[in-house]
Amino acid sequence: MELIAQLIITFIATVAFGVIFSVPKRALLIGGAIGMVTWGILQGGLHLGASPIFSTAGASLTAATIAHFIARKVRLPVTTLAIPGILPLVPGSRAYFTMLSFVDGDYLRGLEFGVETMLQAGAIAAGLVFALAIFSYGKGIGHRYEPNR
Numbered sequence: 001m002e003l004i005a006q007l008i009i010t011f012i013a014t015v016a017f018g019v020i021f022s023v024p025k026r027a028l029l030i031g032g033a034i035g036m037v038t039w040g041i042l043q044g045g046l047h048l049g050a051s052p053i054f055s056t057a058g059a060s061l062t063a064a065t066i067a068h069f070i071a072r073k074v075r076l077p078v079t080t081l082a083i084p085g086i087l088p089l090v091p092g093s094r095a096y097f098t099m100l101s102f103v104d105g106d107y108l109r110g111l112e113f114g115v116e117t118m119l120q121a122g123a124i125a126a127g128l129v130f131a132l133a134i135f136s137y138g139k140g141i142g143h144r145y146e147p148n149r
Contacts, residue, residue, distance in 0.1 A: 003043060010039040014084050023084060027076055031084030034070075038063040039088040053119045056089050060127025063089075068135045082128065091120040 014035030018028045038059045045055030063085035064078075071078040094117040101110030 003040070006043065007036050007040055010088050011036040014087055017087055018084050023080060024076065026074065027080050027084075030070055030074070031081050034063055034066050034081055034085035035088050037066065038085050042089060052116070053123050056091075056120050057123035057127050059089055060086055060124045061131055062127075064128045064131030065134075068131060086124055086128065089120070089124050091117045094120065 011032045015028050015032040018031050023031060041062050042055050042059040045058055046052065050058075064082050067078050067081035067085050070076075071081050094113055098110050098113040098117055101107070101113055
C-alpha cells in the first residue's frame, strides 16, 4: 500500500512541476505517468537489492525510452516528456545533505554524500544519452535517404 501512495504522490508532484514550468497541457498527464513509472522502477530495483546508482540508471533509461516512443505518437519534443519523467530521480536530498555535512564540519560524510550525488546524477545522464543513442541510430548524415536523380 505504501508503494501505491508513493506512486500517486509522484504523479501529482510531476504534474505540478509541469504546471510550474509551463509544460503543454496535452503533455502534463503523460509526463506525470512517465514520472510515476520511473519512480516505480527505481523503487523496484532498490527492493530487489540493486544499487541506487544502477536502479537510477535503469529508471532513467526507461523514462527516456518511453518518452521517445510517446513523443513520436503525440508529436511533441522528447524533452517535454523526458524531463518530467526523470524528475523523481533527481538526488536533491542527497545534495542538501552533502552541503549540510560540509557546513557542520563532517567532511568525510560530506564527501561520501557528494560522490553518491554525482554518481546518481551521472546515472540519470547516462540513461538519457543511451536512449538517445538508440533512437538516433541510423539517422546520421551518411544514412539519409536520397531519391534517384
